[in-house]
Amino acid sequence: MTDTRRIVTGLLIWTGVVSLLHMKYNLDWSVILNDYRAPENRKVNVAYIPVT
Amino acid sequence: MLLPRKFQGFPEIKEALISGRIQAAFMVAPMAIALRSQGVPIRIVYLGHRYGSAVVVRKDNPARSFRDLKNKTIAIPSRFSDERLILFKVMKEYGMKPADIRMVEMAPADVTGALAAHAIDAFSMGEPHPSQAEMGGFGRVLFQAREHWPDYMSCVLVVRQDLITEHPAIVQVMVDGIARSGLWLDAGRPHREQAADFVGRYYYNQDPKLLLWALTNPLDRVTYTPLTPFKKDFDLVRDLMLESGVLDQSIEFNQYVDPQFAEGAKIKTAWKYEAGDATAQ
Numbered sequence: 562m563t564d565t566r567r568i569v570t571g572l573l574i575w576t577g578v579v580s581l582l583h584m585k586y587n588l589d590w591s592v593i594l595n596d597y598r599a600p601e602n603r604k605v606n607v608a609y610i611p612v613t
Numbered sequence: 614m615l616l617p618r619k620f621q622g623f624p625e626i627k628e629a630l631i632s633g634r635i636q637a638a639f640m641v642a643p644m645a646i647a648l649r650s651q652g653v654p655i656r657i658v659y660l661g662h663r664y665g666s667a668v669v670v671r672k673d674n675p676a677r678s679f680r681d682l683k684n685k686t687i688a689i690p691s692r693f694s695d696e697r698l699i700l701f702k703v704m705k706e707y708g709m710k711p712a713d714i715r716m717v718e719m720a721p722a723d724v725t726g727a728l729a730a731h732a733i734d735a736f737s738m739g740e741p742h743p744s745q746a747e748m749g750g751f752g753r754v755l756f757q758a759r760e761h762w763p764d765y766m767s768c769v770l771v772v773r774q775d776l777i778t779e780h781p782a783i784v785q786v787m788v789d790g791i792a793r794s795g796l797w798l799d800a801g802r803p804h805r806e807q808a809a810d811f812v813g814r815y816y817y818n819q820d821p822k823l824l825l826w827a828l829t830n831p832l833d834r835v836t837y838t839p840l841t842p843f844k845k846d847f848d849l850v851r852d853l854m855l856e857s858g859v860l861d862q863s864i865e866f867n868q869y870v871d872p873q874f875a876e877g878a879k880i881k882t883a884w885k886y887e888a889g890d891a892t893a894q
Contacts, residue, residue: 595616604616605776605783608626608638611619611817612690612721613665613739613767613827613835 614783617816622720623691630655636776637787639768642850644693647860649869654774656871657842659788661768662795665827665835666696666758667743668703670735671728672751679703679755685734688719688727695767696737698853699758706761711857728752739767740827740835741819748826757834764846777871788874795837796883798828805829807888841875 562570595604618635620626623644629635631653639661649655668687670676676685689697697716704711719727724736729751736742746752758765770791772784797804805828813821827834844866854860 589618591616592618604614605637605780605787606616606618606629606635607787608618608620608629608635608640609816610621610623610626610639610721611819612742613662 615787619816619818621722623694630771630773633773633775637770637772637784640771641691641694641696641767642769642847643695643698643854643859644691645769645771646847646851646854646864646869647693648771650860650862650864655771655869656774656777657769657847657869658772658777658784658871658874659770659791660766660840660842661770661791662840663764663766663836663838664757664759664833665740666699666738666765666767667740668700668735668737668755668758669728669743669746669752670755671731672753674734674753676735676755678707680707680709682735682755683709683713684715686715686717688717688724688733688736688738690721690738691718692859693854695758695765695850696739697859698850698857699762699765700737701853701857703756703761725749725752741817741823744827744830745823748823762849764843764849766846766850769842772871781874785874785877789878792840792875792878793882793884795840796881797886798837800883802829802832805832807886810888842870842872844870 595606620629623640626635626638626640627644627648630638631648642657645655645657668679676682687700689700691697700714700716701711704713717733719736721738721742724733724738724742725745727733728736728746729749735755743752743754747754770787777784798808806825809824809828810821813819813824817824847866847870851860851864855863
């Protein structure tokens with residue numbers, strides 16, 4: 562394997578790992594999935610911020 | 614039926630509510646009144662809590678009264694917030710003019726860091742930020758909002774009119790749930806300890822010790838009854854908005870509040886829930 566190929570492979574793996582971690586920790590999948598439900602099955606979105 | 618969605622600031626909630634991406638929201642009362650005044654199809658149906666806002670200075674600040682903050686910089690969460698209106702109310706009491714202090718809008722999450730870094734002299738904000746400054750050892754509560762505004766309220770539950778018209782039963786479930794949660798929280802310290810733990814871990818993503826401080830130091834630092842929207846409370850907010858220039862024209866209570874759900878609360882008992890239970894009843 563050439564150095565260029567090693568670097569590209571490493572970058573792709575790194576990008577993949579970071580993307581997976583981002584999807585796990587930063588995305589709220591319940592919200593995303595809710596937006597794709599049929600209107601009659603969709604839950605009501607209630608917004609809040611962590612402050613009184 | 615309901616999906617809680619965490620946001621980081623009120624402006625984002627406002628935009629999402631206008632666009633219809635969210636159907637209900639907890640937001641500061643003046644912002645809700647201003648939006649309704651501008652024709653956004655929303656109504657206030659219930660309160661989120663009472664009290665819970667404070668003006669905080671750095672611990673080493675010699676200020677003993679609000680008058681001592683003349684020519685100082687104070688952070689507020691929004692121009693359309695009760696935390697701004699309380700400053701106007703107190704300035705009036707002390708015979709001060711609006712130009713006597715500098716107000717800067719800042720996202721709630723940023724104010725404690727700004728105070729600690731000397732970027733601001735004080736902040737007027739809701740919990741848990743006053744508690745965070747106290748716990749961190751760099752902040753001191755100058756006064757609680759309730760000391761100058763006895764029936765103080767801040768966040769209210771706002772619902773889009775189309776949800777009220779098409780699904781009133783869902784709105785009623787929401788209001789009933791908040792009413793029962795309020796009764797449960799005001800039943801005593803053990804429930805507040807439990808709430809601090811699960812809300813900190815599962816909803817706010819904050820240290821439960823911080824929420825415990827805010828909910829128990831003292832127990833009535835934030836209260837959750839009564840949450841029915843009263844006309845006299847909102848008239849005061851509206852009048853302060855007019856005086857402070859964030860509302861162009863007067864608006865009547867029944868134009869921005871829909872009291873049918875507070876009046877129609879079906880279950881008026883606290884949740885039956887203890888730590889370790891799988892569900893509340």
